[in-house]
Amino acid sequence: MELLMIGVIGVLFGCGTYLLLQANLLQIIVGLALFSHGANLALMVSGGLKRGRPPLLTIGAPYADPLPQALILTAIVISFGVTAFALVLAFRTKQVCGSNDADDLAGGEE
């Protein structure tokens, strides 16, 4: 299962990269969100995958590794905050510059 998931995580990061390279800010934000999903899954996988063994002391050993879960828990919430922030940035960019297209935003001599 780990190998399969590693492949999926690769797809998530690949698609995230592709979206990051696009011009529309919404696509870039979705790309970031895919990255955070990928990162969370990567943490989970590197802790080892166990079925039906949640780290609740009431059920008895063996348990799944609780540390990646604790890390991911905060990461999910933070990435939500980041996504919201990025969305509002995009929204303000639209208001101020009249476009969400990164290529229209380039400053410089032209």
Add this chain to the structure above:
Amino acid sequence: MSTPFLLSILTLLPLLSAALPFSRLPRSAVGPLATSVPTAQLLILSILWPEVRAGGQLLHAWPWLADLGLHLGLVLDGLSWLFACLIAGIGVLVFFYAASYLHTDPLLPRLYRFLLLFNGVMMGVVLADNLILLSVFWELTSISSFLLIGFRSQRPEACDGATKALLLTAGGGLVMLFAILAVFVQHGTFDLSTLRANQVSLSPAVGVCFLLAAFSKSAQFPFHIWLPAAMEAPTPVSAYLHAATMVKAGLYLVARLSPLFADDPLWSTASVTIGGVTLVWGGVLACKQTDLKALLAYSTVSQLGLILVLLALRTPTASVAALLHIVNHAAFKGALFLTAGAVEHATGTRDLRQLGGLRAAMPVTAAAAFFATLSMAGLPPLGGFVSKELFYEAALETSPWFPAVAVAASALTFLYSLLFFHGVFFAPAHTHLHAHDTPGGMLIPIAVLSGCALAFGLAPAVAEALIAPAVGLLSAHAAAPHLALWHGLTPAFGLSLLTVAIGGATFLWRDVCVPWLRGCSAPYSFDQAYRDGVAGLNTFAVWLRTRYMTGHLTDYAAYLMAVLLLAAGLPLWWFYRAVPFTPDVAPVEYYEIGLAFLMAIGALGCCVFRARVSLVLSLGLVGALVSIFFVLFSAPDLALTQVLVESVGLVLFLLAFRFLSPIARKPVSWGKRGVQVALSAGSGLAVILLLLAANIGQLHPSVVAPFYLANSYLLAGGRNVVNVIVVDFRGYDTMGEITVFSVAALAVFAMIKLGRKGNPAPTDPPLPILPSVILRAIARLTLHLMLLFSVYLLLRGHNAPGGGFIAGMLTAVAIILQMVAFDLRTFLQEIPWNPLRIVISGLAIAALTGLGALCFGYPFLTSAFGHVHLPVIGEVELVTAVLFDFGVYLVVVGTTLGIIRTIAED
């Protein structure tokens, strides 16, 4: 005082003094204060003299980066001592001279600052035992030379000259750094003393690199072009850096390293050839010049070539001649440069075509310059004669054609010496010059240097004492030199007579020779080659910039990604090739394959869809599948959080993209699309490799997890280990995290509310009112249920899936549902709280809980607990961590609502 202290003070004293606030001091104090520094150096060098003369090598190393084999090693032996004496001795005279030369210039303090900087780093070059230290000081001399040449920074010629000198000398220094690293790789040390003690032989390639550095620093052909351009520096600088000391750093390097290349024929062949060419070519160019300083500069080039030849011949006679000529040259060339400065100071010009007949106006200067000129011309009874005789002896010892070159070069030297002296003091003046004799402050240094030139000839024992300790270091067979003015009627003396005859004859025919020489011009010069090279580099840079600076941010993002891939991905690839595959730990079920497949489809959908709703729904699909994955693999807390975050996130996206422009279907070239796809595939692959490499760690079970599992209940009174880690073991992290989260809310709030200042409020209705009665009924019904459930989740979080994050998200979802179901105005009337207040009170509760522990003498965020049984909910611990979790809960509720409400209101 201990020797290490004296050694370090030799280079530290000027560097520290350079930082003195010279511009605040009275002007009259600046010169003497600065001059006291080289004076102190001279004093220290004389204290150390007995030990050096006895053949001692004073070595001291201070540990620096000991793990890398780096020590700040300083060494004082005969060779360093000789050069250090030049730096300090000429330094005293030049510092003294500069005070009068620039006595009205407001930039005098700056000149002294740069000169002191140079003095310190040049001292470092000749004292450094560690090659890296040597390289650092070497480059610093280039930089201080740059600062001094560009001293008159408003003159474009000064800036050009400074840049040229810096590019050539610092470029040479870089090549030397390569050589130094190669030495370290081959021999494992940076210390010259160790290399010498082990009697290593360095490879010819390393030798070529060192020679390039030395040639560029010592203005050898074809790098000589920077030295005449460096004459833009104030004259004291020219005398000090570009005649007496810095340009000899290359010679010092050759002398210092020669023993390490004892078996390398290339080392001496290259040096003799380049030195010989420089010797003759510099002499020819010197005769052509009309500018006094340019004449002296080319003369210096020529003399440096001479010394290089002597050093590279490596016979005992040649070694003695080289060292002697270094001293002689410093004396007479220093004096002549200072004379040129005095002449310019008196008349306002340095042009030989205008100057003339100054012997009447400046008799004392003329007398002092006379001896220096004779020494340069190589006439008895001056020091220059002694070293020239030795040069002839060494030339006669080598090959039959070499004396011819030597005589030709010396005749040229003789010629330009006379041209200089005659042109300034005797030739009829072409214009009327208002000259006055040199003031004492400038005259004394000239006289002292001329006196030295005379003393080295009349009493060669003086010069012998200076160079004797260094001779033994250059060539193993050298006996102690016995210098004498008169050698008898030797072949060398015959060559001297021949030189005078040829030189004198050309001087008498100067009205024919010199104009002819000045008329000759090469069709293409090295100077032109340098200019073309720099211009070509600029053109290339502009061309390159216009190629890749496209003005499209997407292109720049692609560059960043490409560099990241190369920098992070390639090493991973190399690493991965060395390790075996990880065994698959959990077996795969058929529905899991479906899950993984769908997840990949969702991600690909995000890339393919152009419609914004489809895009967001694809992302939602991935998020939902991730939650299911968490359910399957024993992470109930994560699954709950993910589901709730996904719902809130979906609302957020749907709210926000009313305002965002649609994704344009822009024509993108196949090439660009291909690059994007390749980069994406590459980064996906890199992540896969990284994870495969990282998961080797699974073969070694986690050491942290057992600790948490064993101590979760014992130390923190909680059975939900994930929650215990979040609120207790890693409470600090969580504290920081909720702070960041609330900052996000604050930033959203600030961007929208503050950005609206001055703009008219949007007129369109805030939220489309959904006419769904069913939704309203459900929303009304579920509100209290959901709120109650979230309280339950919060309270039980320590022992079962739940906790502040999840409960907070659930509360937020419940309230957002009301916002969606009812129109916003009604909603705001019903729930009038300011979400930011909730955030702040949440942060305060969390922080106060943590601080509470301090009151009982425990570290910040230590928790205490006791257990209470409540009906229905079951066992509830009175854990302070629950209070902390309540703070987390408030922050999450407040932030989420704050973000959504701020966007929705707008």
